Amino acid sequence: MTGPDDSAMDAMLSAMLAPPTRAGDRAFAVQVDRAIDAQAAYARARSRFWSSFAFEALAVAALLAGLWLLSGTPLLAPLAGPAQWGFAPPLLLVLLLWFGGTQRLRSA
Template identity: 70%
Template sequence: MTQPSEADADALLAAMLAPPDRPGDRGFVQRIDRSIDAQAAYKRARGRFWRSFAFEALAAGALLAALWLLSSAPLLAPLAGPGEWKLASPLLLVLLLWLGTQRWRQA
């Protein structure tokens, strides 16, 4: 029995491991390309959302800080007692809902 040479073994392996001779799957490539484009668009939209959300949260926090500072001013302190803060949460909720509706109108 003769042993195959190294060149014959390499040729046999190359023939066994070669990709099949057929045309490429164009539909698969297009689906992958669309998926990559969709993921990139989603990533951009998500980034825009978080930037906008951070800005709106900062604005709401600034409004609350302004209300708090105004209520602690000596001139306005009698007008803004502890009972007046009960109105702050519904007013803030209305403000946040308004900001949310503005966001949905832009989309």
């Protein structure tokens, strides 16, 4: 079914459908490279933030558990009050403000 004119037709179609020849867009390539670098830097910073967040959240939880255990001791019972949380709320507020401040500064 192929005739002698098929090669000429193929050549004409390939010439018509070929993308235009032009120089590469260097500015676009640089912009894409910068976007990839920025995305990688953001991913690293986000990973550092979450690992730090998890570590400091565990530290705050351990401190709160220690406060709760200490509030039940006979030596500190007068300070703790009847609910065993008399002095814990102010200390909890200080810990949470410290925790929130360090995370806010770290993200800046």
